[in-house]
Amino acid sequence: MLVSMEEAGSGQDAAIELRGVVKRFGQLTAVDGIDLTVPPGICLGLLGPNGAGKSTTMRMLTAQAIADEGTISILGFPLPRESKRARMAMGVVPQQDNLDTELTCRQILSVFARLYRVPKGERAEAIDRALRIANLGNRADTIVKELSGGMRRRLLVARGLIHRPRLVLLDEPTVGLDPQVRQELWSLIDSLRADGTTVLMSTHYIEEAERLADTVAVMSKGSIIARGTPSELVRAHAGREVIEVYGTPDHLATIERRAADNGWAHRRSGPAVALLGAEELDGQAPDGVRRPANLEDAFVALTGEMIE
């Protein structure tokens, strides 16, 4: 789809539009021809194991990596030509903590308020608002070095929101955080969507995608191999129910052979063998624990890869 210059950046377009995007690093093809459209106002979860090409995709959206083939446009701005204008309208929360450790929370937010062209008269208020979002009001003048990991991560998110962007890129927003901090961040991300902000979030946590994403795009080895709401993906790739069979290694091996012979979708799931789409196996299914199928089952069925 061609976007005319008048329309560019008007907010009518898809928030993100990738067409046939390829990125190579020498012999390695990190991103192998992906098409992805993110309509405005949704939270799209880019789910995939480490090394699937999620971070490379994210870096191409800020023009910190340039695609070898294909086209990318953000909020109607074609990249890389209009990338600076695209970056003005979006916020970025990187996977790696790159906060200035020598600066205070307020100083960091102040630098980024300038960089994001927050008008002078609104800067103080924007900084206060960001501190509130990050729940760091009483740490405003603490230098980053002295903050806990969770506080730093919240500040990293607030830094990307200082200018009230229309689109936010979150690259593995909760990687390495303890469960309580993760919950805090999830509610923060959820409130973004309620505010009408489009969110693209890469993650390798199934639960994160399940909880936050309206739509999930499953990425594996540089390609997007499936896309849908979490429940659509589960239904299509893992059925309604799963039977988990527990037992000795010999028993499990027998079950796996039987599943393979009968063509049943199955996978190893910790100390058990999980048979997917169990509702279709009535009568023949071995004894085990029945549970509803989840996104993890669908993910493993899709990629053949284990994930957290």
Add this chain to the structure above:
Amino acid sequence: MSSTISRARVPRRIHRLEPAALAGVMSRDIVIFKRYWKATTFSSIVQPTIYLLAFGLGFGSLVSRVGHVRYVEYVATGVVATAVLFSSAFPGMFNTFIRWQFQRTYDALLAAPVDVEELITAEMLWISVRAGVYGIAPLLVGFAFHLTPEWGMLLVPLIGFVAGFGFAGFGVLIAAVAKTIDNFNYVTSAVLTPMFLVAGTFFPISSLPGVLKTIALFNPLYHCVALVRDVSLNTFHGGADLIHVAVLVVWALLTWRLAVWRLEKRLID
């Protein structure tokens, strides 16, 4: 989360070098400077004092004059140039490398609406403004050693700024091509140290053997020293001084473009 803050706005036209981007990057430098200005100021005063004591008094007891210039005047003005060199080449090298490779600050800035060219230009501008200002310190110390104040000395910060911009660019360029921070040792010992000595700082290049003399003419620091000396001691040489200015301007532009070009290649995949 609704707020009275307006949503991010995107201007219809933007520039290649946006003043807001330059100011934003420099605002960060200024915050950091406010934290470290005492140490910076201390060393910028103590270093020329030591040079003046060691060379001015120590060496000066053997050599009283270089041409028509008293040796203390010769050294005080020479040390201006070395102060400019070190206060711009080292930050160019180390700050760039550390912020880029270790602190990942540049990654954060480039995800915001700042291009590599704006980032590097802002960093170089800040370094060279600082180098220009601190370039005066050796003259102030020199006054205590009976250096005579001259109106021309008011031009020293400007000379320091232009030369410092070039040395900062040189430093950034080195950071952009260095594989590890240890590689800086090669540059410091094989480039910066001879550059600093073979520049007419402590002894005139006319006393050097022919080859070194020719090399010195290509040393931007030599032109910085000569210019600082001429304006500070009121010994203008019209044509020669114009050449000094031209060399420093070309040096500044050249290293700036090279630094942007090389670092862009490293920062953008």
